[in-house]
Amino acid sequence: MTRIPFKHVNDNPLDFEVKRENAVFSGNLALKKRNLVQLNGTITGSISIPCDLCAEIVEKELNEEVHFYLSDGIVHGNSDELDLVEVENSSIDMDELFASELELIKSDYFCCSSCEGSSLEREF
Ligand SMILES: [Zn+2]
Secondary structure (H helix, E strand, O other): OOEEEHHHOOOOOEEEEEEEOOEEEEEEEEEEEOOEEEEEEEEEEEEEEEOOOOOOEEEEEEEEEEEEEEEOOOOOOOHHHOOEEEOOOOEEEHHHHHHHHHHHHHHOOOOOOOOOOHHHHOOO
């Protein structure tokens, strides 16, 4: 089950786990206030990612803590301070959330173990 109806989340933390290639996204969802759900999760496993220096595809180990809020519609109040994702159709698409988290990780600077160290000598 990768789609969770917003209404199914209450203040009792709801566990989830989604997999994508070799990566696993697990954690829980809990209702903080009306229309606002907090997600606390961890991304583990690995992804295939090209090195930014030599372009070789390597497996990068993942161990990322992920915390953000999900809203069903617009949340009033001090939502500017929150890392907030608005869900569509009143359901939380865990697969899509995971995919965008992985995209974020992939967009970060990354260099493979054989380029590591040599990058320090490069002039940018
Ligand atoms: Zn490399």
